[in-house]
Each structure stands twice: as C-alpha cells, then as structure tokens.
Amino acid sequence: MTQRMHDEAHGGALGSRLNWLRAAVLGANDGIVSTAGLVVGVAGATSDRTALLTAGLAGLLAGSMSMAVGEYVSVSTQRDSERAALALEKRELREQPQEELEELTALLERRGLSQEVAREAALQLTERDALRAHASVELGINPDELANPWHAAWASFLAFTVGALLPLLAIVLPPEGARLPVTVGSVLAALVVTGWASARLGAARPGRALVRNVVGGALAMGITYAAGSLLGAVGA
Template sequence: MPDTVPGTHEAEPHRDIGGRLNWLRAGVLGANDGIVSTAGLVVGVAAATVERGPVLTAGVAGLVAGAVSMALSEYVSVSTQRDTERSLLDKERRELEDEPEQELAELAALYEAKGLSPATAMTVAEELTASDPFAAHVDAELGIDPDALTNPWQAASSSAVAFVSGALLPLLAIVLLPASVRIPVTFVVVLIALAATGTISARLGDSPARPAVTRIVLGGALAMVVTYGIGQLAGVAGI
C-alpha cells in the first residue's frame, strides 16, 4: 500500500503552504489599505493647508484608527471562523462516538469519490480509523487540522502591523518634505508603492501582474485626486 493516501498526509504540505500564502496575501492587502487610506487623508489635508501640524495630526489619527479598525475586524472574523471550526470538530467527535459504522462507511465513500476502488477505499478507511479515527475524518471530511486552528489574536496583530507599515510611507513622505513639493512627491511615492504591492499580490495569487497593478495604481491615484480636490475646496472656503 502507498505511503500516502489521497486527501491525507500528501495534502498537508500543500495545505500548509496555501495557508502561509493566504496570510502573506492578507498582509500585502493590509499594507495596501494603509497606503491608500492614509495617502488620501494626508493629501487632502495638505491641499487645504501648508501647515505641518494639521497634516501630521490627521495622518497619525488616520493611521491609529485604521490599524485599530483592521485589527478589530480581523479579530472578529477569525474568531467566528475559529468558533465554526471548533463546532464542526465537536460534531465530528459526537458522530464518531454515536455512529462509528456509518462514519466508517462515509469515510470509505469519500475516498471512493477521489478515485479509489470500493475495496481499496474501504481498506484505507479501516486502516486510518484503526490508527486515529478523529484525525482521519476531520482531514477527509472537513479539511481542518485540530492542532492548527486559526488564531484571532495573531490575525489581529498581523493585520494592524501590515496596515501601519503601509500607512507610514505616505505619512512620512508628506510630513518630512517641504510644503512646495510634498504633495507631488507623495503622489509618486504612493503610486510606486502601490505598484509594488500589486505586483507582489499578483505573484502570490499566480495571476498576471499588469491588471492587478493597473487596478490598484488607478484606484490609489483616484483616491488621492478626489481628496486633494476636496482639500483644495475646503482650503479656499476657509473651512
């Protein structure tokens, strides 16, 4: 009999890599959110006033608020996912205790659906059940590793760090530069950063880079143009 069975150990490395890529992709998207939202905010304020204080205050406030919002949203989302996973695992434990024969037949049917013959599928199901029935069923039926459930605190902190890392770029660019050049230079810096995050995101998703970069760069440019126009109007009106 082969050392690996479809849907069990052979799939674990791929699932682990997929999970890491998802986390990395989420980090890139979080940084991208930080870049766009903060850039739009500070460019809008800088268009209304040449004073550094209001720009810095607005940028820092936006950075903190955005990081907290991202972290809270991620915590709630991942906590819900973790609760769902635990509920499914508890349900599977109860079914194994109450209906072991039906669960064995169900496991065999899953492997038969993957392409094994009925006899081989039943043999695999019986051997895996004899070894660790719970692990065999949650892997084949749910695709969940009970020892690697999602961590809401880790997700929240990662999301906040990613947002802050992205938000610092436009904030530092517009605060540290002279008033005469800070807006155009910030535009350029932000668009370059967005092109980089778009490229990374596309490569992680194994998709063409050009459409992803075009979308994110145009979106970021539009956000800054709109907030710049609003800032100009507010400055002229003396708001």
Template sequence: MVDGGQGRNAARLNWLRAGVLGANDGIISTAGLILGVAGATSAIGPILTAGIAGLVAGAVSMALGEYVSVSSQRDAERALIAQERQELLDDPDGELAELAAIYRSKGISPATARLVAAELTAHDPVAAHLDAELGLDPEALTNPTHAAVSSGISFTAGAALPILAVALAPAPIRIPVTFVAVLVALVLTGQISARLGGAGHRRAVLRLVVGGAAAMAVTYAIGQLLGVSGI
C-alpha cells in the same frame, strides 16, 4: 493521509495575503487622508496630525475587526470538530463507510477506498474525517490574536509610508512626492499580491494603482474645495 504541513502552509499563505491587503489599505487610506488635508492647508502640523490619527485609528480598527472575524471562524471550526467527534462516537461504522465513500467518489476502487479509510481512521479518525469532508486541519486552526497583530502591523507599515513621504519632502514638492511614493509602493504590493494569488501581474497592479491614484486625486480635490470655501 492527512497532510498537516500542507494545511499549515496554506494558513501561512492566507496570512501573508491578508498582510499585503492590510498594507494596501494602510497606504491608500492614509495617503487619501493626508492629501485631503494637504489640499485644504499647506501647514505641515495639521497634515501630520491627520496622518498619524488615521494610522492609529486604522490599525486599531483593522486589528479589532480581524480579531472578531477570526474568533467567529475559530468558534465555527471548533464546533465542527466537536460535532465530528460526537458522530464518530455515536456511529463509528457509519462514519467509516462515509469516509470510504468519499474516496470512492474521487475515483479510488471500493476495496482500496475501504482500506485507505480504515488506515486513516486507525491513525486519527477525527483528522481523517475533517480533512476529507471539510478540508479542515485541526492542528492548523485560525488564530485570532495572530490575525489581529498581523493586520495591525501590516496596516501600520503601509500607513507609515505616505506619512514619511509628506514629512520628509520639501514643502514645494510635498504633494507630488507623496503621490509618486504611494504609487510606487502600490506597484510593489500589487506585484506581491499577484504572485501570491498566481494571477497576472499587469492587471493586478493596474487595478491597484488606478484605484489608489483616483482615491488620492478625489480626496485632494475635496480638500482644496473645502479649503478655498473656508469650511
């Protein structure tokens, strides 16, 4: 039997993973941009301007990219559904035999496989074939608008953290406070990402923290170099 609820749960889990990745992107890219400017100047105005500009540009880019990508995926899914409908109209007996063969290949006896295929076909032939052949639930297709909004919001939430850190911290400790705040945030998002993916926490967090620290260190060094040279 086709499990639509399982397909919808999988879709929600994928969006949650995408949201965590979007937040990580917002944290790291905006922190790198802020610290790069902070390396060149201690004036808070240019630093905040760069951070806010990076937040807006990054959120729009993430949302637009996700919308285009998911729209293409949805078009492909709709094409597969249309193709399956046509095949069922053209050769229902052949499609029934194909579905039974799929279940036989999974270890079900020929008689039982034929019975399961017949019952699923009687209930919803398109859904039965899409699930067995493609792992696709026609009731849980990807939604480009939801994906775009989710990506934009998650990036914005992530990008807001380094901006708030650099804006609220006293000037003498602005850089270290931002650096530490970003690393703590990456530890948290790394743990969430690892839990969603069922992977080990330590390795996932270490990769994210080392990558984020390297990005901030490099951009800050470049900012200092350009600031000293007067470019």
C-alpha cells in the same frame, strides 16, 4: 521532481503561508491607499505640517485598530465554527462509528480511489485517528492548526501600520513645495509593488493588478485632494 514532490507534500502548509502573505500585502495596500487619501486631502486644505501629521497619525491608528479588530472578530468566528464542527464530528464518531466509517469511505472514493482501496484506507485512518481523518477529509480542518484570531489581528495591525507609514512620512518630512509630488510618487511606486506582489501570490498575471492598484490609488488621492482644496477654499 524532488522539489515538486516536496511542495505537493506540504501543500496545506504552503497554502496557509500564502494566505498569510496575501493578507499582509492587502493590509499594507489598504494602509497606503487610505492614509495617502487622508493626508493628501488634508494637504489640499492646509499646508500646516502639524495638521498633516495629526491627520496622518489619526488615520494610521484608526485604520490599524479597525483592521485588527475586524480580523480578530472574523477569525474568532471562523475558529468557533471549526471547534463546533469538530465537536459534532467527535460526537458522531462516538454515537455512530459504522456510519462514519462508511461516510469516510465514500469521501475517499470521490477523490478517485477504488472502493476496495478507499475502504482499506478508511479503516487504517480510523484506527490511527478517526477524528483527525474526518476533520481532514470531510471538513478540511487540521485540529492542530485552528485559526488564531490574535495572530490575524496582530498581522493586520502591523501590515496596515507599515503601509500607512509611507504616505505619512512622505507628506511631513519634505519641504512644503515638494510634499505632494513626493507623496504621490512614493505612493504610486508602492502600489506598483503591492499590486505585483498580490498578483504573484495569487498566481495571476501582474499587468491588470498593477493597473487596478495604481489607478485606484491615484483616484483616491485625486478625489480627496479636490475635496480638501474645495473645503479649504470655502473655509478661507
């Protein structure tokens, strides 16, 4: 019971951590699949280790930078929206405090409080910190924990890089005859792990997530290998 109450009391922080973990798992999964598809496709056209390493590094850098820039832009937009919403709420509290108090009372009533209790709670919250109260209840925003685009960008960059390193090392380190089997096997094993982790973080059953992840990765590698083999045959 104590543990359950503790988790509920920190539900917002727990949800935030889970979102970060889920983003990290998905970023690593993207790095695994995209880089594996790239290097396996190149392996279908050539067995040259330098070409494989060059292609893998290019894919890793391009993918990780793309993920980082995309997250930075996306989270920056989210933060700008949060700041704009807080600025508007602050102005409304200054210009029409009574209307804002009534609004807060109504919002608390919708959450299950009686009219009397909701009114008293709204009064106390307003006296303590009106902006914080409206940000939390009305907007779902914590003014002290606005989205940080730099954190998101670095997290995406690192997650993608970690994921991409697996197929890159698997394709260049083994001897020529073992490269494809080692790469395919290690990638599919890693996709089992990321599929299971993403399902568990989303409180879903892992079975379907594992199948989707593994089948998707296998298809990506199979299609790119076939394309690389065809291009290699044409080039020869």
